[in-house]
Amino acid sequence: MATTLILGATGNLGGLTAERLYGAAPKDLRVASSRERGASRLRDRFPQAETVLCDWNDEDSVVAAMHGVSRVFVVTPDMVTDESVVTSNVVNAAKKVGSIELLVRLLGMPPGYTIEQADPAYVAARCGAGLHVVAKPLLDASGLPVAYVNAPAWIMFNLASFVATEVRPRRRIAMPASTDCPRMWVSEGDVAEVAARILLGDPTDHAGKEYVLTSPDRHDYAGLAAIFTEVLGETVTYADDDSALQAAMGPAFDQLMTYLSHETGSYAGVQHLDTMTELLGRPQETLHDYVTTHKELFS
Numbered sequence: 001m002a003t004t005l006i007l008g009a010t011g012n013l014g015g016l017t018a019e020r021l022y023g024a025a026p027k028d029l030r031v032a033s034s035r036e037r038g039a040s041r042l043r044d045r046f047p048q049a050e051t052v053l054c055d056w057n058d059e060d061s062v063v064a065a066m067h068g069v070s071r072v073f074v075v076t077p078d079m080v081t082d083e084s085v086v087t088s089n090v091v092n093a094a095k096k097v098g099s100i101e102l103l104v105r106l107l108g109m110p111p112g113y114t115i116e117q118a119d120p121a122y123v124a125a126r127c128g129a130g131l132h133v134v135a136k137p138l139l140d141a142s143g144l145p146v147a148y149v150n151a152p153a154w155i156m157f158n159l160a161s162f163v164a165t166e167v168r169p170r171r172r173i174a175m176p177a178s179t180d181c182p183r184m185w186v187s188e189g190d191v192a193e194v195a196a197r198i199l200l201g202d203p204t205d206h207a208g209k210e211y212v213l214t215s216p217d218r219h220d221y222a223g224l225a226a227i228f229t230e231v232l233g234e235t236v237t238y239a240d241d242d243s244a245l246q247a248a249m250g251p252a253f254d255q256l257m258t259y260l261s262h263e264t265g266s267y268a269g270v271q272h273l274d275t276m277t278e279l280l281g282r283p284q285e286t287l288h289d290y291v292t293t294h295k296e297l298f299s
């Protein structure tokens, strides 16, 4: 049977994708963490799957993790990885093991965006498009069978990270106005389901493809507040205030602000396509659906 390796399995999207693969064929799943504590959590969460330790800064450990694997899903975190190292190691390891039929890489960047178009400060922030614009050309040039799941949108788990702490006690969306723009939103559950369907499918159907996941609607912070107002049945307002974001991000606040100052413009021209609905075979989750389902996070 085909073994699928998830690099980033303790993370949000990697974990949700692993859950879906585990549900389909638990013994065909190999999950990886770079930390023993992460590996221990993975053993508890996916007891019938194989858990491995893998640090993608160390090519040999990626080679060992890929041994006997035919499909790989890679989700790198924002703000941390040097993609020129990590993606090069992943590419080299995949070539060395020689058994990879499909490497699926999570991206978040406007389709067609290149490093030449990106401000160096955007790239240095190692976040979103600034991160993926380094990784994609390395994968494109690798000759490996790569498929991209690209979400040039905000993933709805940002609501828990960025706004829940102010919505709960004060019924406010508190975010700096300089980061406001009409954004597309996709849910982490939908992104993971798309990734799982691709990984479970015929690799030849997906190699060379870029699946761009967008939403038909865009919402700015005032629009977001209106959705919260409707779902919670109480008035939620937007406030130009960066204190909650500062508290959430700590020392990474400036790095995030650098990223957002570029993202607000670079994602504006992204066109919506029905790719998500077509791949899922059902309507995609809306922000309204998501806030309703996760109401307890905000109540």
Ligand SMILES: NC(=O)c1ccc[n+]([C@@H]2O[C@H](COP(=O)([O-])OP(=O)(O)OC[C@H]3O[C@@H](n4cnc5c(N)ncnc54)[C@H](OP(=O)(O)O)[C@@H]3O)[C@@H](O)[C@H]2O)c1
Residues within 6 Å of the ligand: 007, 008, 009, 010, 011, 012, 013, 014, 032, 033, 034, 035, 038, 039, 054, 055, 056, 057, 075, 076, 077, 078, 106, 107, 108, 127, 128, 129, 131, 151, 152, 153, 154, 155, 156, 158
């Ligand atoms: N937030 C958004 O709105 C949005 C939108 C579009 C795209 N994206 C993209 O989504 C990605 C983030 O997704 P996420 O939140 O699911 O990620 P995440 O939760 O931050 O997970 C990142 C994973 O990386 C692993 N990792 C970290 N260092 C490692 C190392 N040295 N070797 C091997 N594994 C390592 C972590 O595992 P261990 O620590 O256990 O090793 C973790 O499982 C980013 O690429 C971002 O640009 C985000």
